[in-house]
Amino acid sequence: MKTLLTAITISIGFVLTSIGGTTSVGIVDAHMAGDTNHPTDTTTGMSTRSYKITPDAFYSSLKHQIVPKDGESDIQLLRRYFQEHHIDLVSPKAAVFLNEKLGQLFVRVTPSDQNKVERLVVQIANTK
Numbered sequence: 001m002k003t004l005l006t007a008i009t010i011s012i013g014f015v016l017t018s019i020g021g022t023t024s025v026g027i028v029d030a031h032m033a034g035d036t037n038h039p040t041d042t043t044t045g046m047s048t049r050s051y052k053i054t055p056d057a058f059y060s061s062l063k064h065q066i067v068p069k070d071g072e073s074d075i076q077l078l079r080r081y082f083q084e085h086h087i088d089l090v091s092p093k094a095a096v097f098l099n100e101k102l103g104q105l106f107v108r109v110t111p112s113d114q115n116k117v118e119r120l121v122v123q124i125a126n127t128k
Contacts, residue, residue: 046093048108051121055100061127074098078105085120087113 059074066081079096083089087109089096095108107117 045110046091046108047111047114048095048106049114049118051105051107051118053103053105053121053125055098055103058105058125061124064127065124081124082117082120085116087116087120 055074059077062074062078062081066077066084068077069080072080075096075098078098079089082096088094089109091109093108095106098105105121107114107121109117
């Protein structure tokens with residue numbers, strides 16, 4: 001069900017973009033598991049979770065924890081932050097993308113990395 005909702009959210013973002021909306025949905029991998037009742041993709045050993053965030057506050061807090069490089073976008077900064085905390089985003093099936101309009105951060109990594117991501121997202125969100 002979670003996978004189905006993710007696909008619907010992504011589809012809505014593409015429709016909005018195609019009718020003149022701003023591009024706020026970045027997608028790295030849209031692979032769907034065969035059974036949508038399982039949140040993990042057993043064929044690749046990956047897990048996808050979404051986190052409800054307030055993008056401006058979230059990235060403001062993130063910038064207090066890691067200094068952005070010149071020309072680095074917010075999502076690139078977040079990816080670098082995760083990589084510096086040993087989250088494997090190099091895998092071809094790993095993905096991080098944000099739907100700013102819905103305030104949803106989607107992260108697809110291994111289940112063990114997903115636990116680290118959750119702790120980091122909570123830490124960022126709770127930092128002032």
